[in-house]
Amino acid sequence: MKNKNxxxxxxxxxxxxxxxxxxxxxxxxxxxxxxxxxxxxxxxYFSRPLTYTFACLSIVILIGGSTVFASEKALPGDVLYPIxxxxxxxxxxALATTHEAKDRVRVxxxxxxxxxxxxxxxxxxxxxxxVAEINxxxxxxxxxxxxxxxxxxxxxxxxxxxxxxxxxxxxxxHSDDNQKANIQDVENAVRDSTRKDVKNNRVMAKEVKNKxxxxxxxxxERDTKxxxxxxxxxxxxxxxxxxxxxxDDRGRDGGRD
Amino acid sequence: xxxxxxxxxxxxxxxxxxxxxxRVSDRNTAIDLAQEIFMRYWDxxxxxxxxxxxxxxxxxxxxxxxxxxxxKKKAISLESLAEGxxxxxxxxxxxxxxxxxxxLSSESRFLFDKLKSLSKTSQHVLYLRYxxxxxxxxxxxxxxxxxxxxxxxxxxxxxxxxxxxxxELP
Numbered sequence: 001m002k003n004k005n006x007x008x009x010x011x012x013x014x015x016x017x018x019x020x021x022x023x024x025x026x027x028x029x030x031x032x033x034x035x036x037x038x039x040x041x042x043x044x045y046f047s048r049p050l051t052y053t054f055a056c057l058s059i060v061i062l063i064g065g066s067t068v069f070a071s072e073k074a075l076p077g078d079v080l081y082p083i084x085x086x087x088x089x090x091x092x093x094a095l096a097t098t099h100e101a102k103d104r105v106r107v108x109x110x111x112x113x114x115x116x117x118x119x120x121x122x123x124x125x126x127x128x129x130x131v132a133e134i135n136x137x138x139x140x141x142x143x144x145x146x147x148x149x150x151x152x153x154x155x156x157x158x159x160x161x162x163x164x165x166x167x168x169x170x171x172x173x174h175s176d177d178n179q180k181a182n183i184q185d186v187e188n189a190v191r192d193s194t195r196k197d198v199k200n201n202r203v204m205a206k207e208v209k210n211k212x213x214x215x216x217x218x219x220x221e222r223d224t225k226x227x228x229x230x231x232x233x234x235x236x237x238x239x240x241x242x243x244x245x246x247x248d249d250r251g252r253d254g255g256r257d
Numbered sequence: 258x259x260x261x262x263x264x265x266x267x268x269x270x271x272x273x274x275x276x277x278x279x280r281v282s283d284r285n286t287a288i289d290l291a292q293e294i295f296m297r298y299w300d301x302x303x304x305x306x307x308x309x310x311x312x313x314x315x316x317x318x319x320x321x322x323x324x325x326x327x328x329k330k331k332a333i334s335l336e337s338l339a340e341g342x343x344x345x346x347x348x349x350x351x352x353x354x355x356x357x358x359x360x361l362s363s364e365s366r367f368l369f370d371k372l373k374s375l376s377k378t379s380q381h382v383l384y385l386r387y388x389x390x391x392x393x394x395x396x397x398x399x400x401x402x403x404x405x406x407x408x409x410x411x412x413x414x415x416x417x418x419x420x421x422x423x424x425e426l427p
Contacts, residue, residue: 006424009365009372013388016278017271018288026292027266034262034299132403 075116076130103145110141114164115214117186121171126182135189142193161194163207265311272389280323294318313395371422379414
């Protein structure tokens, strides 16, 4: 009975509408407007992708190369971050000449999103909205390139994603509770994007060390506590990979569990 | 292009008028705003804007036009300025009781008044979802939030309504 009343309210509200005369009058006015606002085809018409590329190049020239260069280090929330995402990165893809080169650049951008998440997590600044944006970006980028990648490149991508997963788990272990959940969300997105979980092989270990170096190299002003935390992450990963190397040397299969 | 425009106009003129009407509480103003919405829609078609969802696009234009209208009228209350809009949301169901604009049955009147007492965020999402039958993806696009957040807002709105009325929305 109660839901019926709510449904009745919704039905009554939906009855509010234009009269036939009002609709006709409105359409006549819009007809006159559309007649005087026809689309104009310019003689200088370019294809849409080319137009965007020229627009991006023009913006780059106007703003100045130094600004674009400075945006390379920007993190979500920084003033220059939109320039990094919407100008610098699309430009790099556009300037790559072959299909394979474009895919390599796109993979770099996927990794950059995860680097940003890791750095923010170490800084304790990984917000829920940022997580949603990063996850959407990673998922859609991976979906757009996965079908085009060769098997070797797919394996490489899995190794990179597994390495990021390891780094995120390590950061999560030493984060505050409010950061733990956000880091877990990113790690879930990374795992969902990985075809196979690569554990404890030498290539992956090297990738992990590279990622930690990236986090260390980023120019952020933090106190020694954060830098010590990063060194601890590095040491823990080095310890676990040394154990895995010993297992590898003893002839066990360390490529896939 | 003209055919598409007329098709879209026929499909959504009532929805957009109604949405404006509940926001500005005046029939003629709502018609003027609806006209402006369709004019902007035409302008976007003419310049080749890529529109993936016409309905969501129209409601996004509507929302922006209504916000501009309020700013011009300087009708933003001190209360809303002080508390700040929830995520920039200025929606609130408005009704000019002096003009007796809405003729509702007594039970519907009771529920409508309860609906107006919900938070602005809840009013907006519940209106879009249950009166205009927009889906979560469309609501997210209109409010410029992700689908998860839209879903959470709808759920919270349903809870809020249930608490004050005891009624459940489907």
